[in-house]
């Protein structure tokens with residue numbers, strides 16, 4: 001059995017002195033795609049930002065292990081070098097650095113030029129990174145960045161927000177390529193955590209495990225499509241009622 005790619009144990013994270021993640025556990029194994037659903041402001045982005053040790057996110061308790069290594073003392077760069085890549089919900093603009101220069105410094109893929117064309121990013125290569133990019137262009141650039149980086153674990157924050165249906169299909173194709181969807185499941189080396197509001201991405205990217213994240217914790221885990229169907233029918237208030245009912249039965 002391979003070691004888990006990511007283990008999160010009783011994690012507590014605060015931002016601006018406010019506790020946002022209140023004790024959560026998660027394990028991601030090689031080849032698994034996890035999807036996290038949750039209401040606005042519940043702490044989903046905070047989770048991904050904390051895994052990457054971005055500034056402003058304080059890990060107050062608990063542990064994050066990547067490939068069995070405790071990453072507590074590691075910098076964002078060191079975590080990325082362990083094989084974790086993140087695409088942001090709101091990617092930062094970087095003036096003075098072109099998309100071409102940026103990709104050149106991180107590229108580990110063999111066929112980047114083909115993927116630049118597949119994501120229709122040819123015309124953006126000499127532009128400053130994310131400066132003036134539209135919503136769809138930002139997301140295509142983020143996924144191209146992940147493609148170049150070819151990480152073992154992809155952290156994808158809201159790939160479909162601000163993106164039209166055609167672009168979701170283009171972005172998903174690229175995500176599937178990174179996730180080696182052409183291989184039988186057991187042969188896939190890469191994993192992902194995808195945060196989604198609409199669940200639209202599930203029409204294109206096959207997810208194995210779904211989680212509902214509310215008030216700083218995972219409150220439910222199961223089949224992603226079934227969870228999404230329930231959320232569409234009953235809303236997140238339906239999740240609250242379901243979790244309460246299950247607790248009452250214990």
Ligand SMILES: Nc1ncnc2c1ncn2[C@@H]1O[C@H](COP(=O)(O)OP(=O)(O)OP(=O)(O)O)[C@@H](O)[C@H]1O
Nearest residue numbers: 015016020038039040041042043044045046047056
């Ligand atoms: N730098 C910050 N300063 C103060 N509060 C912050 C900061 N960053 C995040 N928060 C707060 O932390 C909470 C969780 O935010 P987060 O972005 O993780 O939620 P989310 O579940 O990803 O939300 P959404 O679905 O709306 O993107 C929110 O209440 C947010 O206002």
